[in-house]
Amino acid sequence: MNMNQDKSVITRIPPSPTGHLHIGTARTALFNYLYAKKYGGTMIFRSEDTDLERSKPEFEKEILEGLAWLGLTWSNETIYRQSERTAIYQSYLQKMIAAGTAYLSPEESKRNPGEMVEVVRLKNPNKTITFTDEIRGEITFDTTELGDIVIARTIDEPLYHLTVVVDDHEMGVTHVLRGEDHIPNTPRQILIQEAIGAERPVYAHLPLILATDRSKMSKRHGAVSLHEYQKAGFQKEAIINYLALLGWNPGTDQELFTLDELINAFDLFGVQKGGAVFDIKKFSWFNAQYLQKLSLEEFSTYLQDTIPQTLTTLPQYSEERFKKLLPQIKERISTKYDFTELVEAGEYNWAFATPEFETSLLQWKNDADVSVALPRLQNVLELLKTADFFSPDTIKAAIWSYAEEVGKGEVLWPLRTAISGKKQSPDPFTIAFILGKEETYLRIQTACGKIIG
């Protein structure tokens, strides 16, 4: 007989392939993964597809791919499918019936009204069940009110509670970490465990991920599937980091974690009891942090499939200019969605089209009249003649001392507005660099012409 302490940790992630990979399922998988990894164990992936009508192979594939994308799978793991294990459940059912812990009950089918079927019911011993939840402590239920629960629709159509208990037992699952919505299921499953003589695993019920109205996060609250966040441009590192901190804390002030750091820091006693509201703003902040770590090349790849037509169809659009613009975009966005929004708002039009603006925009706030901007712009033009447009800094070097002499706002404001046509934009050196010498020249000259009228 194996004693408890000799067994290595086995956790499991048992999604039902009846929909997309829910963000909550992803977090449950993460916690199971972290716990198993931390204690040198394994996590089992088990597709709970006993409901043949609702289960779809596409969903199973999507869920598996999603978890793999996050890096939460073992490359050589076995994938269990409950639909392929009916013989096992059937033998347990038969043993239970023989032992009298379950019985066949002829009833009218609830699923197909009018049809008579023999459902299998658990013989409820009507007792009090107390189990220890690693996060919440002892929880007690009186199972009397449960009645003789149906554990199989027919002898070869097992139901959830039975399959879970049989599989956890057969697969040697030692730790069940799942959402707290499963707390009421636990006494039923313990009853079945006792009926088949299975050992009780360690239970830990995780706090739920809540929507802003504090109810369980679901489709009606908007995006709930991992795929949607992936599409919006959330990095897997950010997703893992944010999800880990939703309902768990390391006991330190550290907020940024890699997967390996999480494995190291994670433990059940840091897990929260109460549900945690999913805050897209903080999630976005995490994503921005990871976006900053990207190299320009990586960031370029990140944006590749997101560049809208509104940008590429602009008259001066070129990949070269877009590349130069990349650092500006990188420091401003936290998701791909932000980028699209910025572009749609015309935020970067100046880079790819001749700006249109009122002449008065060129007037610095301390100046009485726009006309004083003219000599300054002309001087800048002169200084730029010999300037090197190699980088924003080389452009800055050509103008800086003049700007300091005359007044920074007095020179830089008209320059910046002349070449951007915007009240707000990156600094003029960066803009000039992006536009290139020729275009910068053209725009300043155009601005001078505007002032002259």
Next chain:
RNA sequence: GGCCCUAUCGUCUAGUGGUUAGGACGCAAGGUUUUCAUCCUUGAAGCCGGAGUUCGAUUCUCCGUAGGGUCACCA
């Protein structure tokens, strides 16, 4: 409604029988080479309520209250 779970800033959270109740996101103000962004600094913002235990409760106990979960031949 029955059963079960939970309760610190708006949100995620740290924390203790005696603390200026700490951090992060967000928000506000100021600063950082003109505006925007970034960055930095500062600020506003919290112990659900009532009893009890105690010299002293945010912390321990009980009772409320509030919120949530769950009550299938779904998982």
